[in-house]
Amino acid sequence: MRSNHADEYTFLELNSVQWTFDNPPKILVPIANGTEEMEAVIIVDILRRAKANVVVASVEDKLEIEASRKVKLQADVLLDEAAKTSYDLIVLPGGIGGAQAFANSETLVNLLKKQRESNKYYGAICASPALALEPHGLLKGKKATGFPAMCSKLSDQSEVENRVVIDGNLITSRGPGTSIEFALVIVEKLFGRKLALEIANATVFASP
Amino acid sequence: MRSNHADEYTFLELNSVQWTFDNPPKILVPIANGTEEMEAVIIVDILRRAKANVVVASVEDKLEIEASRKVKLQADVLLDEAAKTSYDLIVLPGGIGGAQAFANSETLVNLLKKQRESNKYYGAICASPALALEPHGLLKGKKATGFPAMCSKLSDQSEVENRVVIDGNLITSRGPGTSIEFALVIVEKLFGRKLALEIANATVFASP
Ligand SMILES: [Cu+]
Secondary structure (H helix, E strand, C coil): CCCCECCCCCCEEECCCCCCCCCCCEEEEEECCCCCHHHHHHHHHHHHHCCCEEEEEECCCCCEEECCCCCEEECCEEHHHHCCCCCCEEEECCCHHHHHHHHCCHHHHHHHHHHHHCCCEEEEECHHHHHHHHHHCCCCCCCCCCCHHHHHHCCCCCCCCCCEEEECCEEEECCHHHHHHHHHHHHHHHHCHHHHHHHHHHCCCCCC | CCCCECCCCCCEEECCCCCCCCCCCEEEEEECCCCCHHHHHHHHHHHHHCCCEEEEEECCCCCEEECCCCCEEECCEEHHHHCCCCCCEEEECCCHHHHHHHHHCHHHHHHHHHHHHCCCEEEEECHHHHHHHHHHCCCCCCCCCCCHHHHHHCCCCCCCCCCEEEECCEEEECCHHHHHHHHHHHHHHHHCHHHHHHHHHHCCCCCC
């Protein structure tokens, strides 16, 4: 049988900068009702395998959220609590309802704007580039990708065909089926390609 | 940029039988402390996208479990409650701690044995073929695959290199990175390849 995967993932990187941070990097992953559960969980799991310090924060008024396909996830903290510290990277999972909740959270939008202004790292996948980042000017001057049916909402659509796009301090991707690649590219930017490939093998993403 | 995926997933099928069931099929996905969260969530999400009736049941004495990378998931019901009805398919996610909890659950092992004896469908991924199915004779006479580092525990290792293996009413797979393929193959067996490919596209697993 033929494997479905190439041995290595690939991505497009523009305006390459070296991502710097205190080790371990502190990463915020917000979740809300309607968050795509595969995307949220894959991002958190892979980044924790890389030994990042990942905080899962609920944008709702309680820790439990009901994700897009009714999987119930429990956040580590509420966003208001999480927002008291700063993060090396903020990553938004997709899911339409979740992305809309992110766009409507003043606390989260302010954190993201601060992230952009201070040249720190932020990322989004699936519905979140179009619904959470674009309306708040968080994609201005940047190439990005997102969920195929929503890419018409991006002001610059020239690189949307890529499964993962990095433009300087921004990283974006397309959907549940690109989430492992998205998380592995984040691992590569933070810790190098060697660890990312080790995790690709350990999770049987790449064929052993 | 080259895509990382072939347009279609593939799998090995032996002793092919047509899977039959009342529509929608009723599917049990047990979870426990130590369950691999990517595997559990991907299986549930994809099968719910296919409109299967998926019940997530906790093998622990409460609904909340802490998964292998500390993601907190909440089951729909406790297994004792879930065990009062029968299922068309039972699918075990992996994760070492979770797989061991499955192997130690008399209720779950009895459900699986009944499943096998009545020619109904059951499946497992990652650590679960070796740790939960094999010790209870649930792989007897069957070709299967599993997490690479654990395949030495399988009595028949002749087809372990495949990412997804179906042998009659049993379906097995290798790890988090093969979970989408595993779930799509289940969708194909239940609902046909057309729907499986639609979901592969909708989740951007296959390139659009
Ligand atoms: Cu595993």
